[in-house]
Amino acid sequence: MEQVSQELNLTLIDEVFNLQKEKSLKMRHSPAVQRIALLKKLQHWINEHQEDIRRAIFADFKKPYPEIDISEIFVVNSEIKHAIKNLESWMKPKKVSTPLTMLGSTSYIHYEPKGVCLIISPWNYPFNLALGPLVSALAAGCTAIIKPSELTPHTSALIRRLVEETFDKAQVAVFEGEVEVAQKLLAKPFDHIFFTGSPSVGKIIMKAAAENLSSVTLELGGKSPAIIDREADLKDAAEKIVWGKFVNCGQTCIAPDYLLVHRSVQPAFVEALKTQVEKMYDPSGKGVEKSNDYARIVNVRHLKRLKHLLSDAENKGAQIYYGGYTDENECFFEPTILTAVEDHMEVMQEEIFGPLLPIKTYDAIEEAIDYINSKPKPLALYAFSKNSGAIKRIFKATSSGGAVANDCVLHFLQNELPFGGVNNSGLGKAHGHFGFLAFSNEKAVLQQRIGFTASKPLFPPYGLASKKIIQSLIKWF
Ligand code: NAD
Secondary structure, three states: OHHHHHHHHHHHHHHHHHHHHHHHHHHOOOOHHHHHHHHHHHHHHHHHOHHHHHHHHHHHHOOOHHHHHHHHHHHHHHHHHHHHHHHHHHHOOEEEOOOHHHOOOEEEEEEEEOOEEEEEOOOOOOOHHHHHHHHHHHHHOOEEEEEOOOOOHHHHHHHHHHHHHHOOOOOEEEOOOOHHHHHHHHOOOOOEEEEEOOHHHHHHHHHHHHHHOOEEEEEOOOOOEEEEOOOOOHHHHHHHHHHHHHHHHHOOOOOOOEEEEEHHHHHHHHHHHHHHHHHHHOOOOOOHHHOOOOOOOOOHHHHHHHHHHHHHHHHOOOEEEEOOOEEHHHOEEOOEEEEOOOOOOHHHOOOOOOOEEEEEEEOOHHHHHHHHHOOOOOOEEEEEOOOHHHHHHHHHHOOOOEEEEOOOOHHHHOOOOOEOOOEOOEEOOEOHHHHHHHOEEEEEEEEOOOOOOOOHHHOOOOOHHHHHHHHHHHHHO
């Protein structure tokens, strides 16, 4: 039975891919108004089905409705609005200046759609991370096949319904399923692959893309640090970090993974964190498990992985300052603050992706900078300080996909900024104009005049005159 459905999938993938290939040729010269109409259809479906979206995501991991509204529905909606507002100007060919050596010609960059694109998305923001890239693909004039995550089946089914009710499959299609489906899709010669997920799977995607020389955007993860300088406003920093770390139950690619805190402020800061966790998630004192505002871990496998990280850290000498309670039946993992952590603990070696917050201390800022620079470049880096000089120093001395001063996570919502990682945390950028560019080929167009041109005197046979011209070109241009 399974084999039959596998074969069926394979045939369907071929059929849809060929349909999209044909369609993509027509989309190559699609005007802004046609693309905007597709974006408006998507926007309309989302607006009309907000309750269905909430129900599906809640069914997957009990994400609180306000969190769904802000981090899934609002984010996609704002991406659509931003694209609709700016699309005409993004699509306009960009004229570039002409050097003297090219006198008589004109040049411009033409933004043509890459063509048939594959979007593979993860489970942690299952709606936002599948639909956000689709907005950019449609804005750029591409067709797209989406492979949502198998770990959030309710949301994946909803995305499929959305797409089937909104688009022709020659324009957008969804293939649900596990790794096998992703692998079958990856065998096709896509013009672009937009992958969001872990660095280890990112490497597999890049290898598969290499077979067809498909271009890739890899939105990956890793360990994003937050530095708490000795001149930080501790209460303000604690409020922001507790929200950024524990929203979505810590399952956020740009959540602060661990903290580097100046030794002089460490005791006061961990206390501020604890106060803030209680204020946000346990105001009645009955336990965080009673809060309606705290999501759950996506499945028992991930809960066990996190429990292992915690027990490994404890066995090696870390101390639980707050939290530590778990309930496997409910996939519940309490917000947990860990102190006295050391590098040899697994919690400091792999991306945590859950509500465990390890804290390391440092004495001089160079120590914190050297520590970050000794690790793979993070997706995001956060620095908290009232001293703007200290923040500048940290940002100048480190490399990361994004950097935020005195806040965390929020740069995801700023669609005028490129979003993405660097090396281990990702390749390429997303959101707004940068998402449009990711799905566009920046075609270089040079328009030459007919008749005499600046380059003709250089054609062979190479006489004394042409040699002199070449020498003066080298000297003067
Ligand atoms: P994952 O890499 O396990 O899976 C992502 C997608 O890849 C899923 O659709 C899955 O089916 C598919 N996949 C898994 N194994 C595959 C294989 N061998 N071949 C082809 N496809 C395969 O990631 P996840 O667990 O869903 O998500 C968590 C990771 O994603 C974390 O590392 C997190 O930091 C990262 N992430 C990054 C961003 C970002 O914007 N940079 C956003 C969210 C999550």
